[in-house]
Amino acid sequence: VPEPTFTRTHRTTHRRKKERGTHEVASVHEILDEGFVCHLGFVHEGSPYVFPTSYAREGDVLYLHGAAANFALRTLSAGADVCVTVTLTDGLVLAKSAFHHSVNYRSVMVFGRAEAVTDPAEKARAASAIVDHIVPGRSLDCLLPTDEELRATLIVRVPITEASAKARAGGPIDDAEDLELPHWAGVLPLHTVADPPEGAPGYVQSWRATR
């Protein structure tokens, strides 16, 4: 059984190093689920804008949120074309030659038309999904948004239908004649770690914070 894949378009066709690209739905979803900050690109009055923002995936929909007065979200909720990119950096690749230095990464690009979520139930679900994407289960251990807070929040939906992923993994790929050069070559793996939680001073904390 072949893996489900996104139909490629001129925007999601990999032009170079095609072997590093995929249109498999599962690969795209996996990267979107591992990241938690996306870079949201859109055009306003002819200029490109790229804003970092948090997001969540629910099935084949990406939710982005912000204050109702948020410039990027307001532009999007009018129905703008967007490119949402999520990038995970896995390592620095040091080759014998400067030319073959690289970065190990996994990234996804989603192209589509954003639209504002207006249904209150979908808005509430999306708001919980965004909190849960940052800390799994968190929406069950905090105060849910009030109706007023939801009205003050703009949530936009981007369908995940025109999407692709690209990744580099593994060590350096040097030219054969450079392999015996004395320089160190290899990978410096990178990952993001969380330090111990810092409870907010002056807050009444639950047992989770005090033990």
Place this chain on the structure above:
Amino acid sequence: VPEPTFTRTHRTTHRRKKERGTHEVASVHEILDEGFVCHLGFVHEGSPYVFPTSYAREGDVLYLHGAAANFALRTLSAGADVCVTVTLTDGLVLAKSAFHHSVNYRSVMVFGRAEAVTDPAEKARAASAIVDHIVPGRSLDCLLPTDEELRATLIVRVPITEASAKARAGGPIDDAEDLELPHWAGVLPLHTVADPPEGAPGYVQSWRATR
């Protein structure tokens, strides 16, 4: 003596939470120097594109590079308007209420017109700067690019003149009436760490790799 600042434009004027924004040159440079992957936004045939790529800053110039056949770089080298965004994520902010959850971050947006670097000496300098930005001093401990490799590399220059930074730091900011709710609230600090270097198998390694 006031800090040198970038002149604000309609694109770099902070619209919301202005107190989190700055146009100070030093703050913008600091964030650009700490990051190593930027998100490059541009418009092609009416569509926004956002690509992750490595970069380096030299004074008030940002250098981006890629293969001569690279789609993004080719579009840029024709003289495209870009928005280059660098984002550092410093922590997850968990509040008593879902609504006040947030992310601690520092980000920079640089707007400008990209242009291809054609002078061979500037290209060589920029190529070294990009390698050194990933691992300081690395350009002195690897094989420098040959003329042929430099010709196969496209380097574009973006002036850092229309730029701003924005940051959030510190704990959650809940509404007063929610402070005694039993949920844990505080910050989960995040940072990126490097695991031990993984030497490339089959390569002759220098002393740096073997001790």
